[in-house]
Amino acid sequence: MASSTRICDTEQWKDLKHWIVMRHAMLDVFYSEFDGMLLDYSRQLATLETIDKLFKLAEAACLKEKINKMFNGERINSTENRCVLHVALRAPRDADIKCDGKNVVPDVWQVLDKIKEFSERVRSGSWVGATGKALKDIISIGIGGSFLGPLFVHTALQTEPEAIECARGRQLRFLANVDPVDVARNITGMNPETTLVVVVSKTFTTAETMLNARTLREWISSALGPKAVAKHMVAVSTNLPLVEKFGIDPNNAFAFWDWVGGRYSVCSAVGVLPLSLQYGFSVVEKFLKGASSIDQHFYSATFNQNIPDKSMATRNNTREVEFVHFGFMPQHLVLLGLLSVWNVSFHGYPARAILPYSQALEKLAPHIQQVSMESNGKQVSIDGVVLPYETGEIDFGEPGTNGQHSFYQLIHQGRVVPCDFIGVVKSQQPVYLKGEVVSNHDELMSNFFAQPDALAFGKTPQQLQNENVPQHLIPHKTFPGNRPSFCLLLPSLSAYNIGQLLAIYEHRIAVEGFIWGINSFDQWGVELGKSLASQVRNQLHASRKKGEPVKGFNFSTTTMLKRYLEKTAIHVIRRPRGEIFSFKLYPGHSEGLTSAEMIQRLEPTLGDPLYLASIPHLPIHFVWTHGATLRLHHSRTPSLSPRPCFNVGAVPRTGFTRRKEASADVPPDPPALLPHM
Numbered sequence: 001m002a003s004s005t006r007i008c009d010t011e012q013w014k015d016l017k018h019w020i021v022m023r024h025a026m027l028d029v030f031y032s033e034f035d036g037m038l039l040d041y042s043r044q045l046a047t048l049e050t051i052d053k054l055f056k057l058a059e060a061a062c063l064k065e066k067i068n069k070m071f072n073g074e075r076i077n078s079t080e081n082r083c084v085l086h087v088a089l090r091a092p093r094d095a096d097i098k099c100d101g102k103n104v105v106p107d108v109w110q111v112l113d114k115i116k117e118f119s120e121r122v123r124s125g126s127w128v129g130a131t132g133k134a135l136k137d138i139i140s141i142g143i144g145g146s147f148l149g150p151l152f153v154h155t156a157l158q159t160e161p162e163a164i165e166c167a168r169g170r171q172l173r174f175l176a177n178v179d180p181v182d183v184a185r186n187i188t189g190m191n192p193e194t195t196l197v198v199v200v201s202k203t204f205t206t207a208e209t210m211l212n213a214r215t216l217r218e219w220i221s222s223a224l225g226p227k228a229v230a231k232h233m234v235a236v237s238t239n240l241p242l243v244e245k246f247g248i249d250p251n252n253a254f255a256f257w258d259w260v261g262g263r264y265s266v267c268s269a270v271g272v273l274p275l276s277l278q279y280g281f282s283v284v285e286k287f288l289k290g291a292s293s294i295d296q297h298f299y300s301a302t303f304n305q306n307i308p309d310k311s312m313a314t315r316n317n318t319r320e321v322e323f324v325h326f327g328f329m330p331q332h333l334v335l336l337g338l339l340s341v342w343n344v345s346f347h348g349y350p351a352r353a354i355l356p357y358s359q360a361l362e363k364l365a366p367h368i369q370q371v372s373m374e375s376n377g378k379q380v381s382i383d384g385v386v387l388p389y390e391t392g393e394i395d396f397g398e399p400g401t402n403g404q405h406s407f408y409q410l411i412h413q414g415r416v417v418p419c420d421f422i423g424v425v426k427s428q429q430p431v432y433l434k435g436e437v438v439s440n441h442d443e444l445m446s447n448f449f450a451q452p453d454a455l456a457f458g459k460t461p462q463q464l465q466n467e468n469v470p471q472h473l474i475p476h477k478t479f480p481g482n483r484p485s486f487c488l489l490l491p492s493l494s495a496y497n498i499g500q501l502l503a504i505y506e507h508r509i510a511v512e513g514f515i516w517g518i519n520s521f522d523q524w525g526v527e528l529g530k531s532l533a534s535q536v537r538n539q540l541h542a543s544r545k546k547g548e549p550v551k552g553f554n555f556s557t558t559t560m561l562k563r564y565l566e567k568t569a570i571h572v573i574r575r576p577r578g579e580i581f582s583f584k585l586y587p588g589h590s591e592g593l594t595s596a597e598m599i600q601r602l603e604p605t606l607g608d609p610l611y612l613a614s615i616p617h618l619p620i621h622f623v624w625t626h627g628a629t630l631r632l633h634h635s636r637t638p639s640l641s642p643r644p645c646f647n648v649g650a651v652p653r654t655g656f657t658r659r660k661e662a663s664a665d666v667p668p669d670p671p672a673l674l675p676h677m
């Protein structure tokens with residue numbers, strides 16, 4: 001297919017459109033096995049012939065060629081002129097994967113070796129913090145792809161027996177949202193002396209990440225002195241000059257490359273560094289190996305034969321269907337993507353539910369949301385031509401059984417939502433209570449096995465009648481069935497299996513994008529909101545600091561902005577020069593009284609830099625340099641603590657370390673709070 005030809009104009013696409021009219025829902029039973037994984041496609045609204053036609057569509061879309069181009073390091077991300085080589089991040093040391101004629105695998109391993117060495121030093125206590133204490137706690141700052149993948153893997157490993165052992169006495173937290181509440185939550189209970197902050201940003205310009213990084217830099221330097229930053233902050237980025245400019249020692253920066261898309265970066269230092277600090281490199285290496293095993297199968301896929309091979313089919317006696325069981329074939333990874341296209345573009349089902357029957361996989365859906373929706377939510381072809389069909393899926397999900405008690409009502413009797421059911425044979429944390437009918441994991445898995453059938457086969461009015469259901473309830477209790485799902489049964493949830501799962505989704509999503517003929521590796525759709533936010537940021541700054549009126553926005557936004565600015569109360573406090581001023585922030589007190597914002601607001605009033613000792617939940621100390629008027633802005637929303645939002649009082653000058661006496665809940669000097677201006 002020439003790149004300018006739309007896939008919807010091909011005979012293969014039209015044939016499938018016709019096919020959907022003729023054969024809506026015929027279930028054939030077919031599944032495949034690989035490395036202990038069982039993939040069951042039986043409940044898709046597809047027959048063997050459908051699959052055959054889907055593979056013909058893949059040929060028409062030049063799928064194999066596109067996969068090859070990706071693995072061969074061609075610049076398939078054409079709008080950013082980049083290669084797409086996340087597969088190189090988990091390739092074996094001796095692999096040869098080229099970008100612009102240069103094998104990138106040695107560079108990958110150089111960084112992996114550096115991570116191994118650094119994480120071992122931190123974990124063994126040979127790298128210590130500024131006060132000589134071992135760094136046992138990690139806060140990883142990053143957003144989007146610099147957060148969701150690592151969080152998914154961390155959450156999945158957290159209850160895995162080997163990983164638990166390796167992480168004993170350590171904790172890993174993720175700070176993503178620029179909401180100061182997220183800062184508060186992350187530093188609560190953390191001691192800067194024993195904390196290592198990892199700033200993760202491909203660009204090192206993302207507004208949320210950089211403000212959070214500055215906030216935690218302040219948290220560290222105010223507690224331990226500015227020099228402590230070198231010992232307590234490291235970075236992961238492709239932009240090493242900006243890392244250095246930020247104040248992080250370039251020796252403590254871990255590189256990756258522009259050929260790694262943010263949402264595909266969990267296998268780079270983005271994920272490998274924080275995860276190795278928490279679990280040790282050897283556990284993380286297993287995760288990389290799992291992903292690599294899937295890469296190799298995906299790459300070896302050929303589609304020049306009819307799939308599946310009908311000669312392997314045997315008749316199933318109980319249902320009038322074909323029953324096909326074959327060893328795992330690489331084509332099956334491709335088939336996952338093809339069936340998604342089938343559901344979206346031919347059946348018109350816009351969403352997909354990701355339903356892992358494992359609490360350890362609770363962050364799979366949020367991660368796949370980004371991988372899938374940022375990749376495939378596009379309106380034009382890779383050549384920039386507006387598409388006459390919709391691309392992408394609306395991904396959402398929850399672990400079973402929680403989802404069952406939430407949104408399954410809709411997927412059983414309301415809208416048709418193709419579902420991914422993911423189950424695990426062996427629980428990470430088995431429990432079997434004496435006297436119970438089944439183990440806890442069996443109880444969970446009973447639901448895993450039941451739900452796909454409930455969706456596929458439903459319940460007819462006739463069946464309900466046979467059960468003597470009252471006539472008036474029969475419409476309410478009828479289940480239409482014919483609702484597609486796919487089941488993946490993993491042998492266990494080891495680091496290796498988690499890597500496999502990640503790669504399965506990454507490749508499935510790439511296949512969809514290749515068929516739709518879009519660029520799955522850029523993300524221009526996130527830019528407009530970012531630039532509008534920057535305009536708002538400038539306005540807030542100008543209004544708060546120079547009293548400038550709101551201008552340049554539409555009526556609706558102007559009204560909202562004015563209300564937001566008006567509802568911010570101002571407190572004026574007068575104290576004599578030289579005194580130390582302290583106050584305490586309360587949990588929930590998020591709008592306008594974070595450390596960073598406080599400094600921003602106080603500096604112009606006082607004219608001098610203020611000294612920050614700590615941030616939410618701890619007293620904050622300022623040196624009263626001018627004896628001037630101090631204006632404190634703070635929101636008076638109902639979410640605030642009913643107690644005074646800060647304590648003001650003269651306290652002895654003892655420096656800027658944490659002091660218990662300053663954190664008293666009752667303000668010692670309430671008259672210092674003057675009426676609002």
Ligand code: F6P
Nearest residue numbers: 144145146201202203206262526
């Ligand atoms: O949301 C847009 C985006 O560019 C994502 O693609 C990316 O994962 C995220 O922002 C974070 O970017 P960075 O790693 O550069 O901070």
